[in-house]
Amino acid sequence: MEKLNILFSCRTHNLSRLFLFDSGANATTFFLPYYREFPADLLHQKQGTRNGYGAGGTSTDHVYVLDHVDLELANRIIDLQHIAVFNNPQNTLSDEYEGALGRDLINSLDSLTLDLIQDRVYAGKPRR
Secondary structure, eight states, X not given: OBTTBOEEEEEETTEEEEEEEOTTOSSOEEXXXXXXXXXXXXXXXXXXXXXXXXXXXXXXXXXXXXXXXXXEETTEEEEEEEEEEESSOOSHHHHHSSEEEOHXXXXXXXXXXXXXXXXXXXXXXXXX
């Protein structure tokens, strides 16, 4: 945890990166650091817009949409699909982390347990 935010260390592209965990978000999104670090992933991907809703109001942003991304979390490979990748800053947190993991992460596993006392996460088997 950092500043009351739950952070997950996930591996993608054989590198460990920090992601926010946002249990209120329907879908995982990747932020500007991912866009800058892995531009080759986006060369042939769809582009579109994403409407955002939150405490600060609504917004519409240009995004790339990745068909799928394999993330490794707690020794499990998780295939997340249709990931929006922002190519501009969203807020101060989005500049610091690779992305925000949403409920699609939870739904892709048969269980997910957060042990906030020991700072551990336990991921069940992937559902696919």
